Amino acid sequence: MRYMLLFHYGEASEETIGPEQMAAGMRAFASYAATLEQAGVLVSGQVLQPSSASTTLTCADGEPRIQDGPFADTKEQLGGVIVIDVPDLDAALEWARQAPPASWGTVEIRPGAVHIEAGAWVPSS
Template sequence: MQYLLMIYAEESGWNQMTDSERQQGVAAYQAYTESLKKAGALVGANRLQHTNVATTVRLVDGKPQVLDGPYSDSKEQLGGYYLIDVPNLDAAITWASRCPAAAYGVMEVRPVWTAPYDARSAA
């Protein structure tokens, strides 16, 4: 089953680190990603750009309303994700707890609801 491991952390945290701390952080994420690959669990992963370049879209009276930035104002922002394929929620939680972000942010684990059609052919 696929799970999305969403990384929530303070965007400014990376800029507050020393060069050495950033290098250690990059190495930790590289090791974590390599572990997921070796286990055959990694489907995909990406880091997201900062929220100041985000765009929020919602319908108001049937018309799109476009706003700059994220909709919610919170201490932590969605900064990236890992899409994994593991047997069950317990395995997904284990992988989430091993992510470097779990030590300084929040990991949200959510099962992927697989559509009964191929999204690529629906476009």
């Protein structure tokens, strides 16, 4: 079963938390990704640029509306995602528990419904 681990946490920069803490966070993510890869459960992963680099698009009355910056005005932002393929929710929870953002933010675990593989929709089960 595919699960997406969505990492929500307060955004920080090297200027706000310091270069040592930023480097430690990057090492923690790299180590976590390597562990997932070695276990054979990593499907994909992505650490996102700050929400200030985002652009949102909505359509109202058939007209696109484009907005720069984050859509949600929240304390925590979506900072990255990892897709894993594991037998069940218990396994997904164990991997989420080990994710670095579990100690400084929130890890949302969401099962996949379908995914695209070789150009076709495939149920995630």
